Amino acid sequence: NWRFIGGLNRDSPTCLTALVCNFVASPHIDFSDLEEEEHPDLFSSYDLLDEECISPDFWGEPDQVISIEPFTADSGPQHSLGDDADTLDYFRLLFPDSLFEHMVEQTNNYALYRQRRSGRSDAHWHPTDVREMRAYVGLNILMGINQLPDYGMYWASDIFIGNAGFKKTMTARRFEKLNQNLHLCDRLSEPAKGELGYDGLYKIRPLLDIVGNTMWDAYLPNRCLTIDECAIATKGRFSPTQYMPSKPLRKGLKVWMLCDSRSGYCHRTRLYVGKPGDDMASASLGHRVVTSLVRGLESRHHHLFMDSFFTSVPLLQRLLQDGLYACGPTNPYRRGYPDALRPRSVGKLAPGEFYQCQRGNLVATVTRDAKVVSCLSSNSAPGINMRGVDLCDQLRECYQVGRPCKKWWRYFLWFYVNLCIVNAHIVLRESRGGVPPAGFSGKEFTQRHFRVRLAQQLIGDYQENFSDLH
Structure with missing residues (x-):
């Protein structure tokens, strides 16, 4: 039930799979069940599809018609901001004022918690407010543009190193105190591990809930989407840290x-906070991650592009049932991949040579380009690749927000602040057709311009009352 095809054809269903052939499998890990609400039918659905695809008569010859429904859903920015909207207005779409208010409340609560726990008051602390918290975040954004080895250097007396704007906004001691007490959760209410309601992401749960909703609502996905992993650089040893040999970091x-493959906008994220698992868990794990990321897109006929960690026969079947198309390289020894296309069956391939099997829209391919690659596809659209996550990573990595610290959850906090900045800039750029906000005299409003202007608007005219610290 397989057929040899003499070479690659741009109109064939395998042209797309060839474009993603350089992606290698992610390490097999166990997805934490703390991040997602469980859906009881998810695993039973996977098991049924997994059993179906290993049937001897599942795969047939690649001569069936592939049906691709047109993508007609609305896409792009979704907001009611007027022409006078500026950078801060777009940032608020993703990072609303309510989140700043929550940060203020929990930071003040944590400062009192620390003082009660230590048994002594902190003479250098006074409660923060929303204006100061915005200024604090604004300074952290500027630190990603004007990078210095140590944050204390921004307040240095040396005129070639110290920053007058930082000194005018707040003292180095006050910035340090905000760093010490910054918090997003109520420590007194945090369930211990093993207790009812324990959440491994409790420390950033309010952030995940709020930003998860705003990212999803601010921009409707375009036709082509990518799913991939990214890594957040850390300094220090944290239990959630992972080794990812396929990534630059x-x-x-x-x-x-x-x-989004077109704009780089990030629609949804899922965090890993679990422990390494065995190889057998990787297929169902990829199924679980993908179905949680695309929840809400059913029957919209999006095209998903993934790497080999996620791509499996049961997953592509499930996505087809949900009205979603997908493509990506896969592990040829994964359950359900045709025996006839496994390395021992096809032997040595010449460059450009490939074999295929098909079941409806689902096409399995083994081909040789720079190396032998096994692929699965349920669409035939040419010219699409995995650039969405890579583009988002490039935009996010240009200017890091926040400083290295000893608390793992802080890295996630600044990751999401940074992601909100990238997404807000994309929404502004597409909403205004590339036209910069009023008052900007430059010809091009780049991400750097957006970040500087946003930081300035977050800081505004805030100046610390230095007498409060004496």
């Missing part, structure tokens, strides 16, 4: 992302 905190 091989060690860091892992985040799975659903991104």
